[in-house]
Amino acid sequence: MLLRKGLCLPALTVVMTATAATPALAGNGLYVGATAGTSLFHQDKSDFDNAIIDAFDQNGLTVISGTSTLDKSSFAFGGIIGYQFIPEIAVEASYTDLGKIRYHSNDVVVGGGLGRLNAFADLDGKAKGPTLSVIGSLPLTPQWEVYARFGILFSKVTLDAAVSLSTGSAASNGPGTSSESGNSVDPLAGVGFAWKPYKQLKIRAEYTRYSNVGDKDKTGEINIDTFNVGVTYAFQ
Numbered sequence: 001m002l003l004r005k006g007l008c009l010p011a012l013t014v015v016m017t018a019t020a021a022t023p024a025l026a027g028n029g030l031y032v033g034a035t036a037g038t039s040l041f042h043q044d045k046s047d048f049d050n051a052i053i054d055a056f057d058q059n060g061l062t063v064i065s066g067t068s069t070l071d072k073s074s075f076a077f078g079g080i081i082g083y084q085f086i087p088e089i090a091v092e093a094s095y096t097d098l099g100k101i102r103y104h105s106n107d108v109v110v111g112g113g114l115g116r117l118n119a120f121a122d123l124d125g126k127a128k129g130p131t132l133s134v135i136g137s138l139p140l141t142p143q144w145e146v147y148a149r150f151g152i153l154f155s156k157v158t159l160d161a162a163v164s165l166s167t168g169s170a171a172s173n174g175p176g177t178s179s180e181s182g183n184s185v186d187p188l189a190g191v192g193f194a195w196k197p198y199k200q201l202k203i204r205a206e207y208t209r210y211s212n213v214g215d216k217d218k219t220g221e222i223n224i225d226t227f228n229v230g231v232t233y234a235f236q
Helices: 005-026 045-058
Strands: 030-042 062-071 073-086 089-110 116-139 144-166 171-198 201-213 222-234
Touching: 030 089, 030 201, 045 062, 045 089, 045 116, 073 222, 089 144, 089 222, 116 171, 116 222, 144 201
Parallel strands: none
Antiparallel strands: 030 073, 030 222, 062 089, 073 089, 089 116, 116 144, 144 171, 171 201, 201 222
């Protein structure tokens, strides 16, 4: 538990200040909301295939045949808190889970004095983190508007790998697992439109691109697109 005076006092100050400020902000443009949709990771299956081949090669094994699959789409969701300064400008913070990319391979390998072996590899990559962005809106009618978003994602990317070898009926080595994670600050940009059926309620549809997500040295970088719908409620 973080009970040291130097850590605890600033944290309490921030919480108390935010709590005291919320009623004042609520009457002036504060809103909250949530989003849900689909994410798409821009990655080629051949990159994973080559990484698996290189990994086996470094361990004295040669891949002689195999098949693989890559699932690049996932479920993405997030929570929103924002402040509308004027009808055309808002600042928004959120916490976004961009989902995961999933790779699986079944290979046949030889070498290392082990004979002919079946090899199975699973690689998962996950991305999530808080965002901060500025939204510029163009009202079309009292109920409809289009908008653009520009901001940054404070990402955490985690890569999990599992590899096992077998002679067919029994495992001879594995499964072996490893995990790597990295943090980075990445740009984001999006466009969308919103419908306002009631004074305090907005329903949104949006496309967003998250660029170069991940730590270049630890996890590598990847572009991720999201297509989501969301709803916001304003405390007016």
